[in-house]
Amino acid sequence: MNRPLPDISSLKPVGGKRSSKRDLILNAFVRQEGHLSADDLYDLVRKEDPGIGRATVYRTLQWMVGAGVARKVDFGDGRSRFEPSYRHPRHFHFICNTCHRSSEFLSSDIESLIDEIAAAREFATTQAVVQVFGECVDCRTGRRTPSLEHGVTERVFARDAMRIAIATERSGLEFYTRAAGMTRDPQGRAVFERLAEEEQEHLGTLEKRYAELLVDDPDLETRPTFLFFKGPAHGLFADGTAELRKGGVNDLQALLIGIRCERGSHRFFKRYGERFEDSEGKQIFLEFADEERAHLDLLIREYRALQTRLGTVGRPRRRAAAGRPTR
């Protein structure tokens, strides 16, 4: 357990006094992995200070939830459970009916679907709970799989965020390389080449960081996926590349495709970076969003420039694809 524990003193955003008991309970809680019931925590703190009463544990738990240090989760087993929220994004749960352990996951796809459906129903969502009940691998096969206990979630989240970022970079690299190869406009080609270069470079950085991440935790790569993504990360550049491959694309259109890709990619990482709570994954997503935005700006500048150039060269119809209703 080489993970630095959170600084307790900074974790008291909302009201309340500090007290030795409270600190003790909070420490015991935050040190623990998994989802504790009030009684689990009570037993735990009693080992360190047998003088603590059950009511205090309950009260402290309430206070922690109010202060945002803990989240209440209900697995339908009659008692409430609590999980730390420090550097631990909101997530969904698999709950094993056999061993009663739970494992966590996050799916941006499910989150988006829920958002869409909520919007259709005009429902103002404050929180979504997804619980998948059943039997886990460990129980079915008998062997022990590397788990996702609290404390590694943060790293696994970073790993997954980075994998997605790397996949997107690869996709982007392919796209720009192909775009550079097919553009007739020399300045446009230069832009695509530059972007390809940047993607290449950034890819290198990401891969280095990814490798560093693995050093801290050799099991990291074998741990189950925490963050599930589908469409957006791979989709945009891949679709763009497919469009280029089909051919019949002029220089302006190629830039437009690039703009669409970068914009989608930027929005995507921005949105998810913001949604996630403080953690390394968030960091990576927001950095990535910035990177994409820079590319986007470059492409837009270049698009405008090319437009003007073509305008002066004598191509009257500008903004071919804009303003046309899509449906």
Add this chain to the structure above:
Amino acid sequence: MNRPLPDISSLKPVGGKRSSKRDLILNAFVRQEGHLSADDLYDLVRKEDPGIGRATVYRTLQWMVGAGVARKVDFGDGRSRFEPSYRHPRHFHFICNTCHRSSEFLSSDIESLIDEIAAAREFATTQAVVQVFGECVDCRTGRRTPSLEHGVTERVFARDAMRIAIATERSGLEFYTRAAGMTRDPQGRAVFERLAEEEQEHLGTLEKRYAELLVDDPDLETRPTFLFFKGPAHGLFADGTAELRKGGVNDLQALLIGIRCERGSHRFFKRYGERFEDSEGKQIFLEFADEERAHLDLLIREYRALQTRLGTVGRPRRRAAAGRPTR
């Protein structure tokens, strides 16, 4: 409330004796809409027979869950709630924090995502719970929206299933019309024309049935969507049509695209028809799946025939698209 109540006597699949009390409780439960707590039901049955004890209600509830007549749901408010499962498919919930009412929805997209993620984690799912907490329209705006109380769910489900089926038919019609228009092979054209005709006809049937559904419940169209679908229903034929529109498709390929569409469509309706519990929606889906399968078979036969014909006419490379790894 003109909905016929379920036949109580047929609802006793698993063990247990019938008794007047049990019948009374079961009747009171099944007559009710929404999600009753044990105490709600206790109060309800006490109005009819004040001699019934709380324990009996609890015991009957347990028995109903075991017999598959009721499902236990937990909204995290400390007490268990129960919902009837008779002609009432498993679903997800919106739960209003203000009025504490809940409304139901179903999203095949979310279900598929959960299945995929569970598979990736090698988790054997028995049940998935999705709860969206927040504030409902009624509470935010003050007005009353037509609701989805139990008893209409069945009809709304049928309505939604039919809407999806109709949308798919329309999509299919467009696809086959276009395919017929662009095929050079006269026999292939005949097939597409025939399929277009069938889609047209089936579309008529569906629309008539849809209209009939509206007669039973004039509010039906204004009720919120219960069954949310995205990709599969609209996607396949629409994608196929787009492919045709792009051009460069030969006759064999056009048939292959059709096969892909029908296969996807068939699988989709089959799978969802099977998943849903006994209800009119299920019926519609399974009928639809059969229809699609018939089309699929026709297309495959035609594909084989054309292949052979081309083979004898002197086009050596058969089965162009088959067997190639998709990656």
Add this chain to the structure above:
DNA sequence: CTAGGTGCAAATAATTTGCAGAGGC
């Protein structure tokens, strides 16, 4: 000094159980 935290025991609240009697098959 005083608001808020703490321990203990008692109070709630939802649900289950023991047991004697009633009722279905």
Add this chain to the structure above:
DNA sequence: GCCTCTGCAAATTATTTGCACCTAG
């Protein structure tokens, strides 16, 4: 007649509260 259901009251379980006392700010 046997086995299960039923009602009542008592038990259980998770959690909250009242109250006197203690402690941090």
